[in-house]
Amino acid sequence: MDDQAACPLSNHIVKSDGSSVRSGLDLSIFPIIYVLPTHIDVAELHAVEHQLTQSSAALTYDICEARLVLGNVSKPRRAKFELQAGRVRCKDIDPANLATLDVEPWRPVEQTGQELPARKRRKVQVTDSQTTTTNESTEVEVQDNSAPASEPEAEDDEVQPSKSSILPALSSQSATLPRHSVSCRKEECPDLVKVINLDWLRDSVRLGKAQDFRSYLIYAAQLLPVDKELPSLKPEEAAAQRSVRPEAQNGPNRGFDQPNGILARAQAQTSQKLKSKAHVPIAAKHDRIAHAVKRDFSNRSFTSTTPQSHLTQRPYLLHQTTSEYEESVSQHLPPLPDWIIQNQIYACQRATPLTSPNDAFIAQLKEIKLARLLTNDDIGVRAYSTSIASLAAYPYQLRSTSEILALPGCDQKIAHLFHEWQTSPDHRIQAVKDIKNDPALKVLRLFYDIWGVGATRAREFYYDRKWHDLDDIVEYGWNSLSRVQQIGTKYYDDFLLKIPRAEVEAIAGTVERHARQLIDDGTVCVIVGGYRRGKAESGDVDLILSHPKQSATAGLVEKVVQSLEKEGWVTHTLMLNLTNTKRGQETLPYVTSTKGAGFDTLDKALVVWQDQALSGQRSVQDTQGGKLQNPKPHRRVDIIVSPWRTIGCAVAGWTSGTTFQRDLRRYAKKVKGWKFDSSGIRERGSGKWIDVEGWLDPKTRCANWKEAERRVFGGLGLEYREPQDRCTG
16 A cells, blocks of 8 residues: 555545545444544544444434443543533442443344344445455345334334344454344343443554453443433534534445545634634633523522522412511510611621521521622622621521511522521522532532632633543643642642641741741731631631831741741742832822732732641651652641731731621721721822821830731721621621
């Protein structure tokens, strides 16, 4: 074959003049095959499908019809996810039973002479270029699973196919048997679906015969009866999963051009797609993702787009007379707190303890709030945050919807959810059940929990890049991640572990020791965040360093991090900002050119911390190089540096819960006309710095950071709240 070239995924041998000779690979006895479009480019996808159709395989574009699924997957968990994403109802096969369910039913067996159910036959022209030079036709018996149910009865030499008879892939020994000597017993063929690595087809093409698929098997499952309420993949959804693809037809005479023509068109389409993708604006991509989110989550029980007909329960009415209502209120409702009577709408105006008598109901609302965040509903997130903060501050056990409606920030929707939760046998809201069972939300939550990946990036990973687990990120997108995201993925399990209070204190002590070595003993280290609010465990460690001397804190965070790195406490420095140092440690200007300055504009370092005290665990060795391995988990630590002149603002902001922080800014803006952030307070009209901590007069300066924090509340006209009373979530 001096002037011939083999097409990579084709059973044709393509000559230099464009003609082709058909090879002998026959996949006609296989069950219906579906090709996963995941992790495969358009050109290769077209080539694979063309190879299957030219090999007489029964190809489908609906995964629900398939019994063999080919794809670039290597893990059973991913294979199962792809089936579920395609709405294939199935259950795992116990590995202990896989041998009995897998080997015999899917292996072709020779005819035993017993009368078997007749199968529809069609004529297939098979030319074996390896054994003969003439085009001799061989009539073989083929099961045609693609015949429509409405097809008229067959003539004498044709009968309707049996849909329950699903033929398997050939083993390497039986692939060369004559087609008429192969069959599959009906009672031995359970309704199975199998996911096989795409290498099976590549190896079969390369070796010229179908290989035993069992060595390529990734996942096998038992199909469940189709639920009429759970329709199979809609045509438009199936089309959306793929780019424009050749039309599939069963039978030997398919309407395809030569393989080189198809591949050329596929490559041209791929090139055009990549070229157009490179010029797609970021805004267009965000719009596309937002449209996909809206499509997937509209009219869901946990979204704001749910119409009245989709509420988890019908709205209810309380049938009471006026006297009955007044009597029930006077006898059963506790006295309302002053902040309710005075309609104090800001969370910073009331005490919100760490624990609430309504924590069980609040936990359900937090699940809905997170779902709103993941589905790009910012308004819903703020509304639920306000309601949760109000409920958490209510000091009594809720017993009626009238109590809910009396709380600032709680409306009829929260009252209906409370009624549903209260009357539910398991005290669970249906919307929360739907959230827990939603496959897309499970993936979004997985990505959202990666350090450095927010809700927006999680949606991009899922909808734009088509990733479904951490393995996809590592295998297909590692180089596209930021350094923070790479470390967040690498130490995903470590970062999910909570940090006990004793360990938080030990980390703070080490940081303070290094800071004092660099300056003097006047340096203070304040533990803020959840630890200071009284939590038994924290997700990360937030520390504020400061010193009474103004010049001592300039550039301090960089020096401290370098010192900790040398001693081995800090394994990775992911972010180091000297924003405050660069502006002379002044309060953030009211009008700033810094885009998205946010609440915190102080000098800050985000680092990965690992305890170096191995104690009695130094026997853990690296099996490859003999290096000692530290078994301690990696921790997230934020080191913030604040000048002493505004230490109170920094401590107040970083200690308080998220909604408490938000309402501090809102209160300062609406009530006082000020701009408040962790670097200090400015007047919105003139931009003048407001010295609420008494720094300008040396005689009135605060002796310690606790006094400075109290002065911040007093300067804002607020009652001081202890850290354990700022737990708004």
